[in-house]
Amino acid sequence: MFKAIGKDPFPPPLTHTHTHITHSIYTHFLFKKSITQFSFFITAHFGFKKSSKPFKDYYNSWFKTLKNILLLQLRNAMSSSSTSSTILLASHVEVMHQHFLNYYETLDLAASNDVAQVLYPDWKNRFEKPFLWLGDLHPYLFINLLRSFIGDSENDSDIFDEKQNWHVVMAWKSPGKRLTNRVDQIECGLRLMVPALAARARDAQAAFVKKVAAEWGRCEGRNVETKGGVEEARARDFDEHEAASKQHAQSTFVGKVAREPRRKEEMKGVMVEGAAGGLHAQAAFFEKTAREGRRKDEMKGAVAEFAERERHVHTVAREGRRKEEMRRVVMETAAAEMEELVGVFVDANRLRRSVLSDILSFTDVYQAAVFLEALAQFLVGFRNRELLSQFEKCSLEL
Amino acid sequence: MKRPSSLPILKQFEGTHHVDVNNKGKAVLKDEFDDYEITDSERITTPVICRTIQNWESTTRGEEFSWGKQGLWRREQINRAAKLEKQLKARWAVDGLIEEELNRFRAQYNRAIVPTKLKDMAQLIMPKWTPSPELATLAWLGDWRPSTILDLLQHLAHSSAFSKSLPDSVAIEVALPQLINELRIEEAVIDEEMAEIQSNCILHLPFGPNKAQKGAAMVCIQSEFKKIHRVITKAQNLRLEAMEMAVKKVLSRTDAAEFLVAFAGIQDLVHQWATQHKLNTGPVSIRTKALKSGSPLK
DSSP: OOOSSOOSSSOOOHHHHHHHHHHHHHHHHHHHHHHHHHHHHHHHHHHOTTTEEEEHHHHHHHHHHIIIIIIHHHHHHHHHOOHHHHHHHHHHHHHHHHHHHHHHHHHHHHHHHHHHHSOOTTTSSSTTTOOBTTTTTHHHHHHHHHHHHHHHHOOOOOOOTTTTTTHHHHTTTSSHHHHHHHHHHHHHHHHHHHHHHHHHHHHHHHHHHHHHHHHHHHHHHHHHHEEEEEEHHHHHHHHHHHHHHHHHHHHHHHHHHHHHHHHHHHHHHHHOHHHHHHHHHHHHHHHHHHHHHHHHHHHHHHHHHHHHHHHHHHHHHHHHHHHEEEEEEHHHHHHHHHHHHHHHHHHHHHHHHHHHHHHHHHOOHHHHHHHHHHHHHHHHHTTOHHHHHHHHHHBOOO | OOHHHHHHHHHHHHHHHHHHHHHHHHHHHHHHHHHHHHHHHHSSSSOOOOSOOOOOOOOOOTTOOHHHHHHHOOOHHHHHHHHHHHHHHHHHHHHHHHHHHHHHHHHHHHTTTSSBBBBGGHHHOOTTTTTTTHHHHHHHHEEEEEHHHHHHHHHHTTTOOOOOTTTTTTTIIIIHHHHHHHHHHHHHHOOOOHHHHHGGGGGSSTTTTTOOOOHHHHHHHHHHHHHHHHHHHHHHHHHHHHHHIIIIIOHHHHHHHHHHHHHHHHHHHHOOOOOOOHHOSSSSSEEEESSSOOOOOO
């Protein structure tokens, strides 16, 4: 249809409207550019893109939800004694459970972004940090917390507050053989898996050190070779210098030999002219020879200085290349180690999640509610403002 | 501690190896070691050009003592003594530097032993001045993992970073892996102690289910932190033990110096990488699209 392929068959007329559109496109382009620049600024200065959020913000938000909404709702449901309360309590238990699972899943996502920061989290306060194992609560803690209720059930008095839900109070009174057996089973599994995870983290570090040490040795070894090379070069320089000196000496000798008849002639002339004139020619000859010698020494010095400078430049360049290579090796090896640590961290979280889910699967709704309430209270306790303030000001020494 | 019993193994292996291979007596073995010592320090300073031991001819019967010969012999003696003195001074200088470096490690690792306030405990485990990628790469309870220190030694030896005598020695092949294994066992024991605090003692904190009925909250926290402090002290001691073992017991003077240089160099490289990595990555983030519905951020 259109013969001029590749050309617009209806080129827009160059009108005011077109100029306006072009202008608006240009403005839009500038706006987009400024947006891009702004987002680049954000990325460069805050290290995250528009579609991503800092984990710290997520954690603060997650914690507020736990403390101000979910824990309060669970407590209300636990104290309610109405007939429909069991269903309500079950839903609150499930919401709380999902809240914890969501946290661990998000931690996994964060680990894939930077595992080092989730292993050593700066969103945890100074009170919490010493109690962290692979970046979060120790999986044994869930089981020990559960055991604390089983142990308590034997010692508790039978005083019953009427405001409390009778089912909740009696939840752990007689846990039953099946439950204690299940707790033992989970603990056995944990006792196998926790040291294995710690060993994997240790082995990842050992593998890093192995690779870096091998490269260090290789570079040092090469250094020895280069040291040998320097010695060889030095010897070669020396030989060349010797050869040049010899050549120079030969040419000097030839020159001398050539000059000798002239000198003899001169001397003859001198003899003819008289002793005083001869002495003068001799003095001039000696002065010339001495000047020649000084010039040669200066040349030798200059050559040696140049060779030394050349060697220094080569050594510095070689050292720079060696360091650059080591930097590259450290970067690559560390990246491999981080990948392995992501695996370890994700498995540790999987363990935490599975212990939590297991516990909730074999406990009844009241037992689960008491357990989750204690766990949430535990996390909230670490961030209690009053306690933290006392902790920061505390002058007690260890 | 199991360590002292295993320490002599190294020397024992070294000795056995030399005796077996060379089939020489004790005196010969001693001479060999003496020779090694001189060669070690020679490598540190400017190399002596002629290493062959010249056999000086004894004065033959009937030969007259001459003033000239005596003078020559005396001059030679003075020259030899000067060379030896130079080598000795170089050796002492290296000894001093190694000891200085070890003292730095002692001072650093003893930070946990000096009285610490409750709030400073976190600094011992997660030092603020060490970037998190560096901690993840090398650290265990706040600093280098003890077994990794000896791992580094083992792999440096295999990679011919040290003198030729070390990589083939039985000490590196047999005794060092044994020591690494022992250190790993001790690390696991310390890990267990820490796990007990993190999972059981933690329940005694003021907000825990097993909280103490009496006493102020801070006293209760102090009691738990003291337990952690004891564990950290043990970890620091184990680190120092590993470092001293590497430098003093396993390696010769030159190799110890080379090991310390490699240790510092690698640590510096890791620190540089970690700082850069943290700067490039920025604060750890999560993609909002990847978050499930119901997440607090959505």
